[in-house]
Amino acid sequence: MGKKIVIAGGSGLVGQALQDYLRKEGHQVYVLSRKEKSDPNYYYWNPSLKKIDANAIEGTQVLINLSGQGIADSRWTEARKKELLSSRVVPTQFLFSVFQHSNTLEQYISASGINCYPLNNYDKVYKEEDAYGDDFLSHIVKEWEKSADLFQSICKVAKLRTSVVLTPTGGALATIAKPIKLYVGSPLGSGKQWMPWITITDLTRMFGHVIQQELSGTYNAIANANTNKDFTEKLAKVLHKPLVLPNVPGFVLKLVLGEMSTMVLEGIQASNEKVKAKGFTFKYKELPQALEHVLKGA
Template sequence: MKSSNKHILLTGGTGLIGRNLTKQLISKGYEVSHLSRSPGHDPGVNTFLWDVEKGTIDARCIDGVDIIVHLAGAGIADKRWTDKRKKELIDSRTKSIGLIYQLIAKNPNKVNSVISASAIGYYSDRGDELLTEESTPNNDFMAKCCVEWEAAVDEGSKFNLRIVKFRTGVVLDNGGALAQLAVPVKLFVGSPIGNGKQWVPWIHWQDVIDMYLHAIENTDFTGVYNMVSPNPVTNKQLTQAVAKQLHKPLWAPNVPAFVLKLLMGEMSTVVLGSTKVSAQKIEDAGFKFKYPDIAPALKEIYE
């Protein structure tokens, strides 16, 4: 379906999801701009500069824009969670959208929608409980970060914007979480983490892109949705599926939880936490997954 030349502004457009989404939007005839800390290298994309820490933003970035897709945010697992890092993780998500809303408030524009990432960290570690969009948030740092992030995005309702928030699971692609999991497997020392029973709310990167496109193209689509595959797996099942795909045996014992806590500190909840998340709401909204099951998802990524 060709677009009616709508103009999309992306924050976090140079990340893995941002790059793939940009490509697909351009191929569908959309005009795409990026808000970035550094000048862009893509001749097909207008890049406007901002510095969230300093509170500076190029006011022209919203000219002619219909929809803003907010993907910006410092990497959750990139560094240890010191107090300074925690502040960065929250500010990079909340202050960034706040800057955009300040512009919208002061300048004439035609922005009608904001589609934002959030994360399943909103629910955090909940054992075997099946979590829906109605479930309450947890009260640890990850949850606090997501609650503040979503609240900052919701400020856009003052401007009568259509707001969509996607609580994103563990995105499987050639890099990121999957690459980290696969390294020990490739070296024949792969093994589940902790007791291996914790639920991993995964999603294939193509389904992530398609979900953003679904939200961009369906103007009556609004609210909060879990961005996860309909078939979650445990950490043990995921590790076994990766080993099978890579034709490697799994014989190492589980990695003890205390080792990870020593190495990662509070951030270890990202890998030790169990979050079983429902995709029912997005399926009910008419979204069709290309990769609902883990084996075909991994096959596509590794081949």
């Protein structure tokens, strides 16, 4: 039997795909929106003003929070860093304040980030119980997950540490593919840094699995990891485009992106054994197969 599920941050790439998937699975899915809409599938909310439609709370069994401004949308000034953190923590704290007296909420599921582990150990495959790193992204994830844990006093809490999500349109894959299509693509920096990834298909399935199995705990949402060089080469092959330019030097990316360059010059490997031990199976585990599926529907 389907559940009443409310999604905060449901208008992004992941949120839209997740809505579609969960409805097909038979759930009643509603989205929190900062804009007033006549659509009955949307509830108004504004965490900054501490306002929310009471119907969003009534009878809700699963609350999914995908809220948060895009990490790579603009350069990391000090003001931007504060925005990135508050856009995740403040909505979570507000949601807890309005749901803490709910007598129907069974599960709270939070998006999180795979970039929470130390960046200086190339050979280590990180597990969920490993310590956070000490860089900015690790700090964001730590505070993000800490706020999610507020819900542990009222329901089960699951946190999905999402890696690079491969989607047909938009997102990181479109950004990486664009210069390759224009014949100016090349690996970044040394090209040896890891790129952990998951297809949007498997990510939405993982959310569904967490709901179906009523799981709690932290899970690495990663199908596999390839080096930046390998990822770029395999993507170019799928796109039938040559790579003719040398690697983009790391110092150039640091000049252009500032501290945000760590996102493309550093990377990690992480284990997905924990979620597999809970019965989840990935449909797309190898990069060529995943790229063919995402880009061509194969």
